Amino acid sequence: MSNIGSYDERIKDFSWKIAEEELGYKEGDVINIGWYCSDRICDQGKADKLALIWEGLGGVEKRYTFNDVRLASNTIGDHLRKLGVKNEDRVCLFMDKIPELYLSFLGVLKIGAIAQPLFSAFGDESLHVRLDNAQTKVIMTQRKHVGKVRRILEQMPYLTHIIIVDHDGKKPLKERESVFSLETAEKIEKFEIFPTKAESPSLLHYTSGTTGQPKGVKHVHYSLISQYLTAKWVLDLQDDDIYWCTADPGWVTGTSYGIIGPWSQGITQCVLDTGFSAESWYKFIAKNKVSMWYSAPTAIRSLMKAGDALVKEHDLSSLRHIASVGEPLNAEAVIWSERVYGMPFYDTYLQTETGSMMLTNYPGMKVKPGSMGKPFPGITAAVLDDNFEPITEPSKSGLIGFRPDWPSMMREYWRNEETFKKKFANGWYLPGDKSTIDKDGYYWFVGRDDDVINTGGHLVSPFEVESALLEHEAVAESAVVAKPDQVNMEVVKAFVTLNPGFIADDDLELKIMNFIRKKLSPLAMPQEIEYMEKLPKTRSGKIMRRMLRAKEWGEEIGDTSTLDDE
Numbered sequence: 353m354s355n356i357g358s359y360d361e362r363i364k365d366f367s368w369k370i371a372e373e374e375l376g377y378k379e380g381d382v383i384n385i386g387w388y389c390s391d392r393i394c395d396q397g398k399a400d401k402l403a404l405i406w407e408g409l410g411g412v413e414k415r416y417t418f419n420d421v422r423l424a425s426n427t428i429g430d431h432l433r434k435l436g437v438k439n440e441d442r443v444c445l446f447m448d449k450i451p452e453l454y455l456s457f458l459g460v461l462k463i464g465a466i467a468q469p470l471f472s473a474f475g476d477e478s479l480h481v482r483l484d485n486a487q488t489k490v491i492m493t494q495r496k497h498v499g500k501v502r503r504i505l506e507q508m509p510y511l512t513h514i515i516i517v518d519h520d521g522k523k524p525l526k527e528r529e530s531v532f533s534l535e536t537a538e539k540i541e542k543f544e545i546f547p548t549k550a551e552s553p554s555l556l557h558y559t560s561g562t563t564g565q566p567k568g569v570k571h572v573h574y575s576l577i578s579q580y581l582t583a584k585w586v587l588d589l590q591d592d593d594i595y596w597c598t599a600d601p602g603w604v605t606g607t608s609y610g611i612i613g614p615w616s617q618g619i620t621q622c623v624l625d626t627g628f629s630a631e632s633w634y635k636f637i638a639k640n641k642v643s644m645w646y647s648a649p650t651a652i653r654s655l656m657k658a659g660d661a662l663v664k665e666h667d668l669s670s671l672r673h674i675a676s677v678g679e680p681l682n683a684e685a686v687i688w689s690e691r692v693y694g695m696p697f698y699d700t701y702l703q704t705e706t707g708s709m710m711l712t713n714y715p716g717m718k719v720k721p722g723s724m725g726k727p728f729p730g731i732t733a734a735v736l737d738d739n740f741e742p743i744t745e746p747s748k749s750g751l752i753g754f755r756p757d758w759p760s761m762m763r764e765y766w767r768n769e770e771t772f773k774k775k776f777a778n779g780w781y782l783p784g785d786k787s788t789i790d791k792d793g794y795y796w797f798v799g800r801d802d803d804v805i806n807t808g809g810h811l812v813s814p815f816e817v818e819s820a821l822l823e824h825e826a827v828a829e830s831a832v833v834a835k836p837d838q839v840n841m842e843v844v845k846a847f848v849t850l851n852p853g854f855i856a857d858d859d860l861e862l863k864i865m866n867f868i869r870k871k872l873s874p875l876a877m878p879q880e881i882e883y884m885e886k887l888p889k890t891r892s893g894k895i896m897r898r899m900l901r902a903k904e905w906g907e908e909i910g911d912t913s914t915l916d917d918e
């Protein structure tokens with residue numbers, strides 16, 4: 353029997369109180385995610401249960417019980433407190449998927465500070481704008497990433513401490529740097545957890561928009577309520593499961609469902625901190641007997657490409673339930689998974705801003721391949737017309753709207769109230785995606801309502817890439833759009849005009865690509881750069897991305913009446 357039982361029954365008299373009661377929380381109580389994910393699980397008699405099975409390069413493995421997680425997060429929290437970190441100070445976690453990342457996340461929350469996880473492949477510029485916006489006080493990082501912090505240090509007077517968690521004691525430390533080693537630190541058994549309340553801030557995740565700088569999405573400790581229940585009912589986590597969430601905690605799936613969801617219910621999870629290969633993924637599943645697997649469409653399409661024969665070479669019989677998130681999951685991928693794994697990938701839809709799953713497929717529910725499923729119980733969702741009224745006619749496309757009343761809804765964009773306000777209309781929160789709803793109530797993704805590029809499940813702002821391109825000496829003007837791609841669905845493509853004296857050749861293309869990779873990230877790096885004599889512009893001088901995009905997708909170009917073609 354699945355945890356959710358019957359979806360139709362659950363939606364009848366749903367209340368978030370179900371989760372509150374299961375977690376033993378009452379309105380007004382102290383609620384701290386760090387405590388819920390470690391101390392409480394130990395109190396339930398699971399101190400010796402495995403919480404984390406970690407594997408890094410070369411097959412190196414580390415294992416942590418819930419008691420280890422409790423002690424490690426206490427120890428890190430204590431260390432930060434002694435450095436002067438107070439509640440609501442921002443602590444950036446800039447690490448690969450190493451155990452310290454997961455453990456520090458809880459340590460930061462335990463002292464009431466705000467965790468700011470950032471994807472470790474981010475380059476100097478990406479790191480700088482996010483630390484600058486958050487006015488981050490402390491950054492915890494690794495030796496291999498500290499160079500990026502050093503290069504932007506001058507511009508960050510409020511950053512008081514740079515903690516290196518894997519320093520070998522060889523190279524000298526620089527300004528504001530210190531070393532912390534979980535292995536040698538004295539373990540803190542008794543720890544006073546900061547008494548955060550429901551609305552105390554917990555987390556800042558940065559997400560990219562079409563224009564302007566990335567937005568810091570603020571979440572609060574009460575988000576636990578919906579993260580806990582969605583993990584339980586949708587991922588169907590059971591006490592003896594071995595769970596694998598492939599997402600990086602630099603992004604929302606990696607925190608909501610790669611830390612909080614599973615650990616708040618005392619589930620053993622595993623983490624593979626190496627790059628992707630179909631072979632190593634199957635080996636990992638077989639070796640650890642993964643029973644619940646949560647991944648993303650780009651990975652699934654890559655596995656499809658790797659072929660059916662490879663699936664048969666591995667014992668994947670431990671798998672019981674599989675799910676996907678982050679970008680459109682095409683019907684073929686669902687049908688393929690049903691054939692080769694004996695079960696479909698259950699698609700789920702969430703956003704950095706929503707904090708937990710909004711639309712999803714449930715165990716026991718008929719999966720319609722290509723559909724995102726139905727709203728989670730307690731979520732009021734609709735597809736809206738131009739007046740932001742729900743469309744009642746089936747299969748008509750409109751903007752998705754959610755009534756902003758679920759526990760893990762973002763509370764604000766950090767220091768950006770204006771953009772936050774724009775996300776609402778007629779009482780609906782607008783995630784910026786379009787969908788249809790069929791006659792059975794299933795949602796079908798249509799597309800985004802903006803120019804943001806979703807490459808391999810990661811959002812990239814065309815504005816950020818365009819601005820970074822302009823900083824290259826050869827580039828005079830730039831326009832960035834999504835280009836279709838078989839595996840990643842979309843990749844970044846740049847159109848540029850050059851400054852006098854530069855030659856438009858392959859060598860320069862490579863140089864510009866690398867420049868963006870280092871400055872922003874490998875995700876944001878254009879996969880192709882097209883040189884132009886001039887870029888299409890409106891009469892007011894705005895570059896018409898829409899036209900360039902349409903060309904890439906072989907679509908109608910649409911209204912060009914404002915085009916300046918002198």
Ligand code: 6R9
Pocket residue numbers: 559603604605676677678679680681699700701702703704705724783784785797800806809810811
């Ligand atoms: C989790 C995550 C959110 C955007 C979202 C939408 C797209 C997420 C999807 C999906 C189609 C799904 N998205 N899940 N599109 N089907 N099941 O990726 O968060 O980085 O904030 O991106 O991703 O466009 O608005 P985030």
